[in-house]
Amino acid sequence: MDQRLTLIKEMARPCRCGADIGTDHGYLICSLVEEGIAQRGIAADINAMPLDKARQEVIRRGLEERIQLVLTDGLTGIDPEEVDEVFIAGMGGDLMAQILDRWPGSRRSDKVFCLQPMSKGEHLRRFLFQEGFYVEEEKCCVAAGRPYSVMRVIYTGRREAHLPEEEYVGKIDFSTDEAEAYGKKVLAALEKRRKGLAQGTGDRMGELQETEALIQAVKRRMEQ
Template sequence: MKLTPRLQTIANMVDKGSIIGDIGTDHAYLPVWLVENSICERAFATDINEGPLANAVGTIEEAGFSDQITTRLGGGIEPYHLGEANAYVIAGMGGMLIIDILTTSKELADLADYLILQPMQGRADLRKWLSENAYEILEERIAIEGEKFYEVIKVKAGKGTHMTWAETELGTSMLQDENYYEFLDHKIRVHERILAGVKKGNDQAAISRVEAELKAIEEVKSCALTQKR
């Protein structure tokens, strides 16, 4: 099975031998790939909706992994029992929903060896929440599909640290990622468009804020360029 760049980036961050719980699994492509490629001997595929879970069951049966991948209907980490999975993937949903899932099932989330999170929106809010709730960022990666950039964050419960605006917005450990420089260029273009827009409104406070953010991104880009050399 061939994965999309987003799912492949997530798969590459899974530790060999893990028992993964894939939350919001949809078609179960990720757990099937992990078992198929001997990264995981066992895995779980869960979804809050019956339709996607039925799709997952079909994918798993077609791949011949019904004995190794368990499917369950339910939201977040709630369908899991203590000791079943040692790590969870929560991907393809908004950052605020991910925060809600981690808050609702804090005990299981905190006991996991690691969590792999891939927010579609609210990335900065998620990083800020993680830092304030004693989660340590282990690894971050960027996936690119067409013109879309996806940030993948691997964390574990531990010691949170204060983050600057640039760290919540741009990540804390992606300087070595091959896609990071392109990601920063994208962020600069977005902020340049925002700056052009706020200048039309002549809101000096907004202009100053966006200019400061743009400068912070350019400084990170300069650092990334130095690392690249």
């Protein structure tokens, strides 16, 4: 497994049954079950080809009796009563938000979610803040030269007041090299947006000022 999946495994809580959504090759759920972090597992994917890869990995490790493979869109059809912890990695934060929003079990306090957005992390965090989810912990890693964040989330039902920059950097502790690399990636994206707004036509002064304020706020967070 790469550093992304390894960090997700390290942040996971011991559970009765874990669901790996968008499982791809199945490495994560197989490792979680094999090491006893999850007693049982569900490997789900929207496409048959990656699910077949996961099936081969499950068979190779002799976990056929402990891991169920499901062809489905997100968490559709997965019984909330069966799952304690949900793992979603390797997709955009906007898609993750849609998957969580549609699932009847997401707004239950007895569920844990480990989330690793590949892009649009600010969209996912905004959704979590607005919909009553609480980010217990967020850490960063670097895989194949690219920085990522992983967050462990529960549902409380309380909407959290938050600063605009928290949608971009969450609760990340910038004392590690991995977190600093993630912060630099966020700043680069915001700088690109700022330049586009500055060079664009029309009255976009409000957006430009908001973006400049975000850049400075993220920089201050990184320096704390």
